[in-house]
Amino acid sequence: xxxxxxxxxxxxxxxxxxxxxxxxxxxxxxxxxxxxxxxxxxxxxxxxxxxxxxxxxxxxxxxxxxxxxxxxxxxxxxxxxxxxxxxxxxxxxxxxxxxxxxxxxxx
Numbered sequence: 001x002x003x004x005x006x007x008x009x010x011x012x013x014x015x016x017x018x019x020x021x022x023x024x025x026x027x028x029x030x031x032x033x034x035x036x037x038x039x040x041x042x043x044x045x046x047x048x049x050x051x052x053x054x055x056x057x058x059x060x061x062x063x064x065x066x067x068x069x070x071x072x073x074x075x076x077x078x079x080x081x082x083x084x085x086x087x088x089x090x091x092x093x094x095x096x097x098x099x100x101x102x103x104x105x106x107x
Contacts, residue, residue: 002031003041011050017042 006025007017015021019038026033 002026002029003037007041007045008050017045 003022003026006022009025010017010021019035019042022038022041023033023035026038
């Protein structure tokens, strides 16, 4: 989430959303930066009109939420949908693979 907030902060300040800029913002607040996530975010935001995404998402937000709260959350959901989620590590399937061969014994 902090990666998205960094990009929104840069956008709000009128700065270009680049890998270097997001990395600098995150490092400035003491966050360990994952370069792959930064690269994926910048690629996902390429060609996205952030103002338009925020305005569309703000109207879709519930009325009980103020626009100042809804806009970052809505923009985060738009960006999160565009950024691929890191795959979970594969589990050790050795036991399952061993059990699969037992079916052939009773064929």
